[in-house]
Amino acid sequence: MSEEQGPLPYETAKPLAYEWTDRAADMQDEGVLVAVAVTTDGVVGTTVRGPCPRCAHRIEDQQVDTVVMGGAVAVLGADASEVPDVGAAPDALALALVRVVVTCSCGQEHPGRPDDVTAGCGISFAVLADETPP
Ligand SMILES: [Zn+2]
Numbered sequence: 001m002s003e004e005q006g007p008l009p010y011e012t013a014k015p016l017a018y019e020w021t022d023r024a025a026d027m028q029d030e031g032v033l034v035a036v037a038v039t040t041d042g043v044v045g046t047t048v049r050g051p052c053p054r055c056a057h058r059i060e061d062q063q064v065d066t067v068v069m070g071g072a073v074a075v076l077g078a079d080a081s082e083v084p085d086v087g088a089a090p091d092a093l094a095l096a097l098v099r100v101v102v103t104c105s106c107g108q109e110h111p112g113r114p115d116d117v118t119a120g121c122g123i124s125f126a127v128l129a130d131e132t133p134p
């Protein structure tokens with residue numbers, strides 16, 4: 001599909017509206033928006049890839065966060081299959097989903113974009129990134 005529409009104006013009124021996060025969740029369910037997290041030595045790297053929930057332009061967002069969560073990270077990073085049933089489960093569950101806030105960074109034109117902003121249509125949304133199995 002390659003229908004051309006006029007460029008959407010840059011969003012300034014409600015850049016953090018929940019509807020973008022809501023739509024992003026639907027798009028994740030449909031498989032068009034992909035969010036993955038990879039933990040390496042206690043550092044969580046996330047990649048979010050797919051169309052922006054507002055402007056539908058393709059974005060790719062990569063972030064790296066250092067997360068210190070005691071032993072759970074090391075256990076998960078080493079070998080998830082050896083995580084004991086007892087004790088570590090709550091932390092392991094918490095780590096399996098990483099909340100990522102993504103700001104649209106499409107390279108397309110959106111009229112009204114501020115001079116100090118180089119990309120995107122102005123919105124941010126949150127997604128839950130699944131930790132990819134090793
Ligand atoms: Zn865009």
Ligand SMILES: [Zn+2]
Nearest residue numbers: 052055104121
């Ligand atoms: Zn956008």
